[in-house]
Every structure is written in C-alpha cells, then in structure tokens.
Amino acid sequence: MCTIGYHKKLNILFKNRDKTDQVSENIIINSEYMSIKTEGSNYFSLGINKNGCGFVSAAVNTKLWTSLIAKGKIQEASIQFEKENRGLINPAIKISSILPDVKNVDQWFEKIITSNERYMGYNVILADKYKAIHIEMYGDEYHVVPIDKYALITNHFMTLKHGPLQNVEYPSSFERFNNGETKISSILSIEDIFDFLNPLKDNDKKSIFWRNGIFKTISSSVIDLDSNTIYYAPDKNQTYTRISGNVPLKGTEKKFIEMSRYIDLPTYHKIERGHPFYEEMIVKINEELSKFYSKKKDMKKIQVLELGAGTGLCSLELIKNRFLNLDCLEIDAHCCSILSNHSEKNDYNVINDDAITYCKHEYYDVIVSTFAHDHIPYSKRFHFSENIFNNLKKGGIYIMGGELLPYFSNDLERKKSLFLYHNYIIKLALQQNRIQLSELENNALKSGLDMIGDFKRHEAMFEDEMLSAGFKMKLKKKMGPIDRNDVGGVFVYIFEA
Secondary structure, three states: OOEEEEEOOOOEEEEEEEEOOOOOEEEEEOOOEEEEEEOOOOOOOEEEEOOOOEEEEEEOOOHHHHHHHHOOOHHHHHHHHHHHOOOOEOHHHHHHHHOOOOOOHHHHHHHHHOOOOOEEEEEEEEEOOOOEEEEEEEEOEEEEEEOOOEEEEOOOOOOOOOOOOOHHHOHHHHHHHHHHHHHHHHOOOHHHHHHHHOOOOOOOOOOOOOOOOOOEEEEEEEEEOOOOEEEEEOOOOOOOEEEEOOOOOOOOOOOOOOHHHOOOHHHHHHHHHHOOOHHHHHHHHHHHHHHHHHOOOOOOOEEEEEEOOOOOHHHHHHOOOOOEEEEEEEOOHHHHHHHOOOOOHHHOEEEEOOOOOOOOOOOEEEEEEEOOHHHOOHHHHHHHHHHHHHHEEEEEEEEEEEEEEOOOOOHHHHHHHHHHHHHHHHHHHHHOOOHHHHHHHHHHHHHHHHOOOOOOOEHHHHHHHHHHOOOEEEEEEEEEOOOOOOOOEEEEEEEEO
C-alpha cells in the first residue's frame, strides 16, 4: 500500500513502499536494468532499464480487505485477499518481465494490455525520458492518463469502480493523495523530493508519506530517468544512497569537456534549481525578456543566444517564451548530450562551441547567461565581453544572471570573498535541508579556490569588463540576499549594445 509519483520537470519517479510486515529487499543491478524487489518474490517493486524506461506501482485493494487490515485482522485479511484476487495476476509481474528490453512507454503499455491477462487492482506509472502515463487497472479493465506535469498517486482509483471510493473507506490513501497534490507543485529539486518523502533532518516535521502503524514504510526510492540512477533509503533515519548501474550516458564519446570535469552533471541538473535566489533570478530574466519583446512590435520572434547552457536548466525555462528562437551554446560535450536528449530538444538548437570565439556578427537580439559568465577565466574576460558585443545587433541586450562576490583587490582577498559567499549559501542550503546542494556548493568553493572552471568576479570587476566592450548598463538588480551587503549575492544585469 504505497505512495508513488512522477515529476516531469525533474524527470523523476518515486515510491515509498509500505508493508504490514518488515521484509528484506534486494537491489538488482546488471547491464540491462536496475530494480528493487522483495527477497524471494517474482516481480520488481520498481525499476529502470538501459533505455531510460522506468516504472513504479501501488496496489489498490477492496474496501473489505482494507477494513480488515485497519482493524488488525491480518489472518482474515489474508484469506480475503486470496479470495478476491483468485484468477488475477499482479501486473508488476508482467511489467517486470518486459523491463529489460522495452524501448519506450508506448511499447510497454501495448505489451501489458494485449497480454490477455486479468490483473489485480493496481495504480502504475510508466515513464521514459520523454513521456509518462498513469494506468489504473483491475481485471480486464484499465484507464490511462498522460502525466503532463506531475502526479502523486496512492491506493485508490480516480476512475475505475474498485477499491476505496471515498475518504472514510481508506483515510490514509485520501490524506496522502490530497496532501501530496498540494505540495508536489512547489518542488524545485531532487532534494525537495527527498524531503517530501522523508523529512530526515527535522524531528518536528513529520511526513505522512513515511508511515508508521499497521502499514509501515520499509523503504523510499527515487528514480532519475535522465541519468539512469536510483536513490534509495531503506530506513527513516538514513539519507538516500545513489545507486548507478552499468548504464552509460549517451554522448560520452571523447570530446572536449569543461563543466563535467568537476561537477556530477545529473546531480547538478536535479539540484541546482534549489539554489537560493535561483528561481527569483529566472523569473526576473523572463520578465525582462517579455519587456524587450513588447518593444519589438515589428518582429514575430526574437533571436536569442544562451551562453554556457550547461544541462539546460535555464534553456527549458527560456523556451516557454514562445516569442523567441533559442540557440544553446555549450562547450562541454557531455552537457550537449544532455541538452540534446531533453524531451523539448526540438524547441532549441544545440551548438557545441566556445563562447569566447563563437560569433554570428550582429545576429542576436538577446544574449542570456545564468550561472555561466564566471566560467570564463580572468585572462580572457575582456575577449569574452567583446565577443558578446559582436554577436548582438545594435540595440540588442545581454542579460546576465549570476553570482558575484564581495569586493577583492588581490588573490588573498579573492579567496576570503569566496569563503564568505559560498559559506553563506551552504548555510542557507543546510537550513532548508538541501544536503546535496550544500555539497555541490562546497565543490564550487573548491573549484573557485583552485580556479578550475570557476572565476567569480565582484560587481565592479564585472561591470568594468562589460563597459569596456562598449556596452551601456541598463539594469542592475540584486535578487538576494537583500539583507546582507557583505557576502555578495545573485544578480541580474542588463547591458545594451
């Protein structure tokens, strides 16, 4: 009697697995798939294969069985379970048998419903890198719904007339569903998912999804469909362990790499949205893009170049503005592979090139960068700003969203400024229970100290390099922290060519 779900923006499946008895689980890892199952069982509780196809499932039993369990009548419930499911099979058996070879959701679904099997009551989510569906199934009936944004699913059906139909028949299922539907829309990162399923660090912050009572949660799992990874927590008091099998990422051929030298890209993509002031920065950038476009009444679409697009965090936000054509420029081949595999890949153009030298003279109306400007070494910063200027049309704008340090005048002060800024962000991350973000930020601090791919400026330094290229500063907005002037922060700037 589990809680399952899917989050499209993060491309994540998740499951808190509940049992009346404590059971042992096996984690299976091979070159074809990764899965989790009860020791000795003939089906998987969840899994993902080499093609990025994953599933999670949750049982939906009859009202009578649920009532017997709630009253603690375990033996009677067991007899009732056998009676009501006679002639039916667990759909997870069929789903598990297909897992190693299935290529996509549509193929998986077709094989399940054309098998002539009659199934026990189950909610199932099938997902690949581009699509997810929720299936209600019981007997020879099924109802399927595409998941466009996110879903939180428990142990009752919304459409099929089987199992609990109202709150009084299974309060926990309806409470988990209603609570989850409210909260899942505010999730920004994979760490929010962890905290949503199991708020580990705050004893006063109880999760209705990690259950105690007749049904007990025995494990929590999160499947990252982009990186073919499972995060697994077998105990309420343990953090999630990252499990990665022999499933290679696409596009890992030997090409130039930059960001992926010092950052775990799948982890970065799932976590960075939770960076303090990141969302505020994205909102401001989109607001300024809309203002710019509103003044270009003679243009159907504006040409936008994103510098240092990385894994596509900002790219996927920019393309929501249907008034622009987007080129995503990225020097790291691994990042380009990730960019080229998002479901929205047809909405932008990926360019694997160097932002210091790439130039389409006076072609772009707008150039955008987020958390990317400081990847350019100090020795090349003036060449970089000149190249940005050369790519823009007259009157075009450069929108920079990024991190700037407190003022420094020498290398020792630079290092002190790095400590001030990053330690402040780490403190905020820990206060918000974003453990992996704090680790990522600590790695960014190390990269900055060693000047490996990270060359943060202070405000005056950044403004000087932009003005020296011929730009005019049109906007400077600090997104945060608003109450501190001594630690640097996250800014949005606009410069006009």
